[in-house]
Amino acid sequence: xxxxxxxxxxxxxxxxxxxxxxxxxxxxxxxxxxxxxxxxxxxxxxxxxxxxxxxxxxxxxxxxxxxxxxxxxxxxxxxxxxxxxxxxxxxxxxxxxxxxxxxxxxxxxxxxxxxxxxxxxxxxxxxxxxxxxxxxxxxxxxxxxxxxxxxxxxxxxxxxxxxxxxxxxxxxxxxxxxxxxxxxxxxxxxxxxxxxxxxxxxxxxxxxxxxxxxxxxxxxxxxxxxxxxxxxxxxxxxxxxxxxxxxxxxxxxxxxxxxxxxxxxxxxxxxxxxxxxxxxxxxxxxxxxxxxxxxxxxxxxxxxxxxxxxxxxxxxxxxxxxxxxxxxxxxxxxxxxxxxxxxxxxxxxxxxxxxxxxxxxxxxxxxxxxxxxxxxxxxxxxxxxxx
Numbered sequence: 001x002x003x004x005x006x007x008x009x010x011x012x013x014x015x016x017x018x019x020x021x022x023x024x025x026x027x028x029x030x031x032x033x034x035x036x037x038x039x040x041x042x043x044x045x046x047x048x049x050x051x052x053x054x055x056x057x058x059x060x061x062x063x064x065x066x067x068x069x070x071x072x073x074x075x076x077x078x079x080x081x082x083x084x085x086x087x088x089x090x091x092x093x094x095x096x097x098x099x100x101x102x103x104x105x106x107x108x109x110x111x112x113x114x115x116x117x118x119x120x121x122x123x124x125x126x127x128x129x130x131x132x133x134x135x136x137x138x139x140x141x142x143x144x145x146x147x148x149x150x151x152x153x154x155x156x157x158x159x160x161x162x163x164x165x166x167x168x169x170x171x172x173x174x175x176x177x178x179x180x181x182x183x184x185x186x187x188x189x190x191x192x193x194x195x196x197x198x199x200x201x202x203x204x205x206x207x208x209x210x211x212x213x214x215x216x217x218x219x220x221x222x223x224x225x226x227x228x229x230x231x232x233x234x235x236x237x238x239x240x241x242x243x244x245x246x247x248x249x250x251x252x253x254x255x256x257x258x259x260x261x262x263x264x265x266x267x268x269x270x271x272x273x274x275x276x277x278x279x280x281x282x283x284x285x286x287x288x289x290x291x292x293x294x295x296x297x298x299x300x301x302x303x304x305x306x307x308x309x310x311x312x313x314x315x316x317x318x319x320x321x322x323x324x325x326x327x328x329x330x331x332x333x334x335x336x337x338x339x340x341x342x343x344x345x346x347x348x349x350x351x352x353x354x355x356x357x358x359x360x361x362x363x364x365x366x367x368x369x370x371x372x373x374x375x376x377x378x379x380x381x382x383x384x385x386x387x
Contacts, residue, residue, distance in 0.1 A: 054271055058372030061264050062365040068257040069286040069361030075250035077354050080293040082243045084347055086236045087300045089153075091338045094236065095311050097153035098229050099331045102314040104144035105222045106327065108169070109319030111137035112200050115176045119193050138173050145169065148225075158225060165225075168218045172199050226315065233311060237304040247294070254290045257283075264368070272371065282363035289357040296346035303341030310334045 114134040145166050148154070154162060179192025202217035215221045261283050268274045310333050317323050 055372055057267060058368050061260070062368035062372065065257065065260060065264065065283075065368065066361045066365040068253055068260060069283075069364065070358065072250050072253035072257055073286065073289060073354055073357050073361065075246045075253060076290040076293045077350065079243050079246035079250055080297045080346075080350055082240055082246070083297040083300050084343060084350075086240070087304060087338070087341070087343045090233060090236045090304055090307055091335075091343070093151050093153035094229055094233050095307055095334050096331075097148045097151040098226060098233070098311050098314055099327060099334075100144040100147045100151070101222055101226050101229070102317060103324070103327050104141045104148070105219060105226070106317060106319050106323045107137045107141040107144065108172075108200060108218060108222075110323075111141065112197060113319065115179075115196070116193060119176075119179055119189055134176075138169075142166065142169055153229065154225075158228065161221060161225060165218055165221045168199060168221075172196050172218060175199065230312060230315065233308045237301075237308040239301070243297070247297075250290050254287065258287060261364075268371070274371070276367065276371070278367045279364060282360045282367060285353065285357040285360040286364070289353045292353055293350055296349065299341050300343050300346065303337050303343070306337045307334045310337060 111134050114131070114137065118131070118134070145162060149159065149162055149166075175192055175196040179189050179196065182188035182192065198217070200218050202220060215224045261279070265276060265279065268276050268279075310330055313330055314327065317326055
């Protein structure tokens with residue numbers, strides 16, 4: 001009761017505003033109720049006095065129907081094209097680049113482990129040389145970085161950073177080779193291994209970890225490139241504003257085309273006693289194309305989400321013997337997901353149905369033009385006055 005007493009003054013202030021809003025809401029509802037019947041009368045060529053002139057109506061509709069159809073087709077193609085372009089970039093560029101970056105990172109970490117195990121002591125350095133495992137890992141890392149550079153997934157700043165990383169990998173290999181050549185000297189061997197480890201992971205830096213810096217070590221630079229590409233993958237797999245706006249406008253245009261088409265068919269039935277099969281056949285591809293492209297875009301977008309999630313698992317991989325197999329498995333899974341979405345098939349379908357629907361849109365206009373030829377346009381008579 002106390003709470004109600006406290007709220008009572010505020011509620012009493014709101015009552016006049018609510019009283020003023022009720023007539024406005026009633027006027028809006030009344031306008032909406034009258035809007036749709038008026039729109040239907042206009043679509044069917046009717047007026048309060050009767051029907052519109054046949055010739056003028058058909059000539060107007062032979063322009064309006066193709067225009068609405070072409071607008072709906074263009075917007076549908078733009079929405080699907082944006083989704084398909086993102087699919088191609090994710091499949092052909094970003095996802096392979098992330099796989100190769102992860103492969104380079106894991107290979108370098110495993111190569112450092114091989115170098116440390118071979119060069120830990122002078123006896124091991126003399127007894128065991130750096131084997132083929134170390135060399136193959138270092139070669140795999142360099143090749144992976146080269147594939148990233150050729151993938152066209154990076155912008156100019158990232159490409160420059162990748163060239164720096166590739167140069168540092170060469171310098172890292174030279175430093176390990178120098179430590180191997182000086183295996184008899186504990187000081188030189190350990191200095192070379194530690195310096196190479198610092199180049200790779202920055203473990204021996206004296207800068208506090210709490211201070212945020214630009215990435216300096218090789219692994220930090222690779223991790224930063226991975227982070228940027230993962231963010232781009234997230235953006236590619238999300239619905240873009242262009243896709244949403246074009247899809248919404250296409251749906252509205254297609255619905256308006258269907259509404260005007262039905263009204264035109266009713267006019268033809270009432271005035272010409274004609275059920276136009278030609279007009280219906282020409283309109284079918286126009287109405288089906290946005291639906292087909294919507295299904296294709298939705299399937300490709302779902303594949304984008306799954307690929308983003310699959311490739312995101314690369315961040316969790318550590319440097320162990322199973323990591324290369326895990327990377328290959330993730331790459332196969334991502335490729336399989338994209339194949340299941342059939343993006344090339346949907347792209348081919350779009351390349352066929354959109355022009356076919358465009359022909360159907362023009363056929364609608366030609367059909368109405370032929371219907372209107374027997375009905376000449378009524379020209380107003382000129383009035384002549386005596387000079």
